[in-house]
Amino acid sequence: MSLEIIGSGFGRTGTASLKLALEQLGFGPCHHMEEVLAHPGQVAHWQAVAAGQPVTWDDVFAGYRAQVDWPGAHVWRELSLAYPAAKIIHTQRPEDDWWNSFSATIGGLLNTYREISLPPHAAAMMAAAGRMIGEQTFGAAFTNRDAALAAYRRRLDQVRAAIAPARLLVFNVAEGWEPLCRFLGVPVPATPFPRVNSTAQWLEQFAAKSH
Template identity: 30%
Template sequence: MGPEQGPTDIDRRGCQRVVPLQVLGLGLSRSGTSSLRQALLDLGYDDCYHFASCMNENPRDCELWCAALEAKFQGQGSPWTRTEWDQLLGHCRAVTDTPCVIFYAELLDAYPDAKVILTVRDSPEQWYASVCKTLMETWFDMFHGPPRSLRERTYRLFIPHTPLQRMSELLHRHYMYGFMYRWGRQFYQGYNAEIERIVPPDRLLVFNVKEGWAPLCRFLGKEVPPWEFPRTNEAEDLIQRLQGYHAWMDVQVKSRMRRVVGIGLTGLAIGAGIWYWAHQGGPR
């Protein structure tokens, strides 16, 4: 299902695996994961999980991702096994992007027969610049970094506490977004080296989406489609989508602020009326 179909409201706690998970896309966000997702969909790997799956397509998934993150990083609940992954990802033949890649070890263990694709950029600097320009500046800095003004601090007090916001907070607290400016480039290099170290060469494709269809289709044993390799989620497109989310958030925040102010003014008016009655208009 794509975002153009509108969001669903599926509680996957009662789900189970209905198709085999055949491909683990374990490249970090902003390494071409959205383009890879579309390419895999074009090749018949339907569905392919991506951050858009829980942000836009089935927001209730954020509840389960929060549980998985809390179990992994905070010791709340049991670590996830294949049973839980089959519930959350049982409709998928492939996965890509955050938050799936945070659980690369767990997914590799749960699905030992899945092929692995590690998407990479031309250089750590190129990847780092892309993450900072998009995910950091337009999301994590705004919602979770040190407040840059009293207005921003006040704004955050009224942000709705949705599962998506909770998941975002956990990603900033426990994952690379919380230390991106200090160690982002080193994290990218270390993570990619770890994937190459632990995945057998015959199971792994290190892939730059600039290479197009040929290496991907050769690795997966698929025919090359007659259309161009997809290029989706370019930096400017992502920034526009995140700004759209901010616009929605602004409406929610201002609505909550108006309600709080209205309740406060009503309380003041009632209090003033009681005080006046007690001191001026009460029985003599």
Template identity: 30%
Template sequence: MAFQSYTPKPITDIFTNDTDIDRRKCHRTVPMRVLALGLGRTGTASLRTALKELGFTDTYHMMSASVENPPDCLMWQDAFAAKYDGVGTFEREQWDQLLGHCQAVCDWPAVAFAKELIEAYPDAKVILTTRDVDSWHASTMKTVDWRVNDPELRLVAQWDWGAGLYQPMLRRFWDTFFKGDFRRYGKRVFNDYYAEVRSLVPAENLLEYRMGQGWEPLCQALEVPVPKGKKFPHTNDTDGFVDRCKARNRAQMCNIAFRALVMGGGILAAVLSASVTFHRLGSRFTTIRV
């Protein structure tokens, strides 16, 4: 099932390092072992790094779609269409295509499909990262909600390949999951969501985890040894979020400018070539007449 068709990455996109993998042609290559279903801004980026350190490779995260492989957004849009619009189906086969290279998944947009992922991968351990709802809401307002409404991203998405895939998916997820108004409904959705996940997962298969608890509870739940001499990672701090997003916008703007330069140069070359040809033909015609 495919709605929006896949288009290859332009060869002129030299200012970003995105990969260009069409997941609709992929399949599962490693077992899914961990579903980390806590909402974004509860330490999911740190958890991703920690899971990689523990050998769970790869761990899917929103960054997988936003800055690593933008064509993933096509399949996320398929998943949204199936669940929320009743268009087509998105089942284990499709999840294996999208996430088949990963042993773990975390962050959004995956949380919009918590129930579906739990059903698709019943043997996976479930981790629920959480934090105080008020501090979570304040952090998310300054970061992801800002990004969703970033006018610069909207503008860049009209012209850049990667942004054009990511921004519509991000907007769809945000409006769908948070009922079109994160500021108003965010805390309510947070509480309802965590209650739903707790109701779906048997207690013996669920680890509720807060950043700061260190390696021990995580490793115990996942039945892996604690890394010796390594601090638990801390990544994706709020202070650097906006700067990283703006840097991404600038790189994509450079892609757009470079493509315009190359295309403009090609058009100019064509015009000059045509002009020279016309001039030569005109000279020959004059000579013949003389």
């Protein structure tokens, strides 16, 4: 099995909802940070990625048909080259909405996780995330709104510059099923598009998945 869908969007852009949507459409299992926290054996792969060491992507994503959210979104470019037939979905939301959600969840946790009692695998993953997200993506300025938003915009520009338009969907999950299903060439389900992982849900899920 190889990846058929690669998510390049930052966390807190509807990636949890997109994960459920893709799985409902038959593109599952879908990799997401919650998968790493629920499967401690995955952490070593991401420690290697954070350290700039080579990994075998088929091993990292063994058993998965799709990937969204960090940590996989951190290596979207490498994955797009490793899986040239895969389609790229870049999740976006209004900038202020993203910043408010990110700063209250992932950004806050990156700043405080060392002070929290976490199980070893969750603490190790947070350290790796600190390198990949906090340092390599945001230049250690993830608590600075302007700097974080500049990185947020820069990622979209990079994806658009690297990926052929026919292979790329820039997607706001608020748009629902239609653009996603049209891009993937699948029928639109009769059920509502998944809506999950509010800020409160994120904090609750992190506590549950990391223990």
